[in-house]
Amino acid sequence: MGEPTNFQWECPLPLRSHRHVVMGHGGGGKLSDDLIRHLFLPAMGGGNDAQTDAAELMIGDRRVAFSTDSFVVRPLFFPGGSIAELAVNGTVNALAMMGAMPLALATGFILEEGLPLADLHAIARRLGVAAQAAGVALVTGDTKVVERGHGDQIFINTSGIGLIPAGRRLHPRRIQPGDQILVSGEIGLHGVAILSVREGLIFETVIASDCAPLHTLVATLLAAAPATRVLRDPTRGGVAASLNELATAAGVGMVIAEGALPIPEGVAAACEMLGLDPLYVANEGKLVAIVAPAERDAALAALRSHPLGRHAACIGQVTAGPAGLVIGRTPIGGERIIDLPLGELLPRIC
Amino acid sequence: MGEPTNFQWECPLPLRSHRHVVMGHGGGGKLSDDLIRHLFLPAMGGGNDAQTDAAELMIGDRRVAFSTDSFVVRPLFFPGGSIAELAVNGTVNALAMMGAMPLALATGFILEEGLPLADLHAIARRLGVAAQAAGVALVTGDTKVVERGHGDQIFINTSGIGLIPAGRRLHPRRIQPGDQILVSGEIGLHGVAILSVREGLIFETVIASDCAPLHTLVATLLAAAPATRVLRDPTRGGVAASLNELATAAGVGMVIAEGALPIPEGVAAACEMLGLDPLYVANEGKLVAIVAPAERDAALAALRSHPLGRHAACIGQVTAGPAGLVIGRTPIGGERIIDLPLGELLPRIC
Numbered sequence: 001m002g003e004p005t006n007f008q009w010e011c012p013l014p015l016r017s018h019r020h021v022v023m024g025h026g027g028g029g030k031l032s033d034d035l036i037r038h039l040f041l042p043a044m045g046g047g048n049d050a051q052t053d054a055a056e057l058m059i060g061d062r063r064v065a066f067s068t069d070s071f072v073v074r075p076l077f078f079p080g081g082s083i084a085e086l087a088v089n090g091t092v093n094a095l096a097m098m099g100a101m102p103l104a105l106a107t108g109f110i111l112e113e114g115l116p117l118a119d120l121h122a123i124a125r126r127l128g129v130a131a132q133a134a135g136v137a138l139v140t141g142d143t144k145v146v147e148r149g150h151g152d153q154i155f156i157n158t159s160g161i162g163l164i165p166a167g168r169r170l171h172p173r174r175i176q177p178g179d180q181i182l183v184s185g186e187i188g189l190h191g192v193a194i195l196s197v198r199e200g201l202i203f204e205t206v207i208a209s210d211c212a213p214l215h216t217l218v219a220t221l222l223a224a225a226p227a228t229r230v231l232r233d234p235t236r237g238g239v240a241a242s243l244n245e246l247a248t249a250a251g252v253g254m255v256i257a258e259g260a261l262p263i264p265e266g267v268a269a270a271c272e273m274l275g276l277d278p279l280y281v282a283n284e285g286k287l288v289a290i291v292a293p294a295e296r297d298a299a300l301a302a303l304r305s306h307p308l309g310r311h312a313a314c315i316g317q318v319t320a321g322p323a324g325l326v327i328g329r330t331p332i333g334g335e336r337i338i339d340l341p342l343g344e345l346l347p348r349i350c
Numbered sequence: 351m352g353e354p355t356n357f358q359w360e361c362p363l364p365l366r367s368h369r370h371v372v373m374g375h376g377g378g379g380k381l382s383d384d385l386i387r388h389l390f391l392p393a394m395g396g397g398n399d400a401q402t403d404a405a406e407l408m409i410g411d412r413r414v415a416f417s418t419d420s421f422v423v424r425p426l427f428f429p430g431g432s433i434a435e436l437a438v439n440g441t442v443n444a445l446a447m448m449g450a451m452p453l454a455l456a457t458g459f460i461l462e463e464g465l466p467l468a469d470l471h472a473i474a475r476r477l478g479v480a481a482q483a484a485g486v487a488l489v490t491g492d493t494k495v496v497e498r499g500h501g502d503q504i505f506i507n508t509s510g511i512g513l514i515p516a517g518r519r520l521h522p523r524r525i526q527p528g529d530q531i532l533v534s535g536e537i538g539l540h541g542v543a544i545l546s547v548r549e550g551l552i553f554e555t556v557i558a559s560d561c562a563p564l565h566t567l568v569a570t571l572l573a574a575a576p577a578t579r580v581l582r583d584p585t586r587g588g589v590a591a592s593l594n595e596l597a598t599a600a601g602v603g604m605v606i607a608e609g610a611l612p613i614p615e616g617v618a619a620a621c622e623m624l625g626l627d628p629l630y631v632a633n634e635g636k637l638v639a640i641v642a643p644a645e646r647d648a649a650l651a652a653l654r655s656h657p658l659g660r661h662a663a664c665i666g667q668v669t670a671g672p673a674g675l676v677i678g679r680t681p682i683g684g685e686r687i688i689d690l691p692l693g694e695l696l697p698r699i700c
Contacts (some may be wrong), residue, residue, distance in 0.1 A: 021494050032493060039471055040491065055490040068456035074497050106405070107418070108418045111375065113370075113371055113372060121393055126392040128395040138395065138553075142395075144420045145372070145374075145375050146422050157507035285552070348496065
């Protein structure tokens with residue numbers, strides 16, 4: 001395959017010496033970042049704010065958030081959810097992290113020839129249930145089919161529109177030294193749930209994905225802590241990737257108290273067995289909030305008052321620098337650098 | 351694969367006896383229609399207006415069109431365009447058929463491991479150029495990667511937001527007997543362009559895809575013929591599928607003068623050689639307009655005044671019925687039923 005001209009592409013900056021797409025380009029880490037910064041943005045033109053998961057547009061006098069995500073998770077069904085709940089909640093959460101209330105979703109299906117219609121029906125039904133639970137309308141869609149062996153059962157793209165209430169200002173540039181870093185609950189559940197079913201691992205208890213729509217949790221948080229700087233949902237690359245992106249975007253440092261991380265026992269056991277770090281494992285129903293120091297306690301109380309934020313915790317704080325450096329402090333006083341992952345521990349986690 | 355419950359799906363209406371997804375489910379014909387009406391809509395819940403390619407939402411006092419399409423065309427590059435121009439113009443045109451001016455696009459990439467980065471760069475560059483040409487901003491995006499053999503180089507989803515000017519009312523239910531049926535130019539070019547390169551066919555002249563953004567053509571048409579009933583872009587399934595959908599949705603009949611169809615010589619020759627009917631071949635830069643009888647001449651003149659409408663023609667008219675029946679009349683007085691195709695002549699045309 002090639003473009004029908006004798007076009008020779010010169011890489012503007014080395015893409016870590018790859019000449020072809022590798023799995024890590026979809027992992028939400030350094031390789032994804034390279035692709036966005038050094039290939040997509042220069043080639044497709046600006047307009048993108050690479051620091052947010054969704055775009056903000058003015059339509060009349062309304063602030064509108066607009067987001068898109070494709071879902072390629074394997075397996076399609078897993079403890080706690082399926083590709084359908086991910087497709088709805090993933091886009092709802094991308095909008096929610098902009099402070100937006102989700103309004104409408106559009107679904108694009110790429111089906112592989114041979115997919116049982118019963119599976120497609122189960123997925124469609126779950127999409128409907130998840131959308132209703134999130135209070136968002138499925139307003140339009142598209143279906144394409146590719147030949148057997150040229151797809152993988154079903155891929156779902158979900159794009160969404162949300163409304164950002166007046167006065168909300170969430171952006172990494174608002175982060176300041178001294179700000180407090182919160183997570184809304186126990187981390188690592190989605191990644192471990194996927195991994196356990198994919199690898200056929202049996203743990204003492206079934207670990208279920210935390211997949212959930214976060215917009216009402218966000219509304220509760222922002223009502224109590226209106227100076228909140230920025231929100232992120234730590235999906236691919238986990239909390240570590242979200243913190244690194246924010247620290248880099250804001251030009252600040254961060255120090256995390258590793259003992260304060262809410263890690264469920266099952267996730268800790270699974271990660272120890274598999275040699276994974278829970279900070280890098282994907283979540284689908286958690287948020288990271290950077291809040292003003294004076295609002296920390298109000299923010300924590302608000303999060304904990306919501307069913308999806310019962311285990312919220314303050315896990316660290318923002319420092320003056322070095323810019324982009326995230327440090328983990330262990331309870332016994334050790335320090336380590338929590339780096340941006342190169343790719344993804346587990347491909348096709350969402 | 352299966353849902354982890356012992357769920358048994360009972361088909362609400364027979365999906366033409368298929369138990370699995372077949373290529374035709376993505377073809378834009380009867381099988382696609384079955385899937386939407388008998389599986390997606392009942393399972394996912396209402397809200398969808400299956401009669402339009404995009405949804406309409408009110409945001410504040412603005413009418414917003416919202417659309418999504420995935421593009422899986424093979425090959426990625428073809429005479430007259432590539433998957434990139436299709437991805438931009440396809441969504442621009444879905445918005446334009448609602449009478450909307452496109453405002454912003456979001457792009458979702460599903461890349462197959464091993465895709466040369468040079469090809470990805472060429473596609474990204476073409477996306478940027480096509481978006482600029484259409485006057486629409488690429489505001490946000492997402493990238494996923496699947497393992498080699500689980501995708502097909504690149505799939506692109508494009509969702510779009512457009513603004514519908516006040517007063518525009520385009521809907522199949524506005525069609526009345528006596529209305530005139532226009533096409534904006536020569537038909538069959540995109541499908542024949544794809545087929546020729548895919549099958550390695552050599553014609554006397556290279557037939558190029560007509561892929562183009564139609565929103566300025568629509569604006570020109572609607573300024574001259576404000577009573578225009580409805581617009582459609584005849585992509586998958588060609589003009590035949592668009593006319594059948596409109597006739598069924600409006601509960602009217604249609605009579606087409608086959609001698610009036612603007613069919614380029616190269617398309618006619620290719621279709622004759624391959625046994626195809628140009629009415630069923632996909633277009634990517636044409637529209638079908640149903641206009642009021644009194645505005646027919648103004649509409650034709652307006653279309654012909656625009657570079658993309660030079661070969662516009664009136665090809666028939668709406669009749670009282672039988673509802674949903676589209677009849678073709680040959681120059682020598684013969685008649686045939688122009689039926690909705692079952693699937694697609696050519697899979698993965700867009």
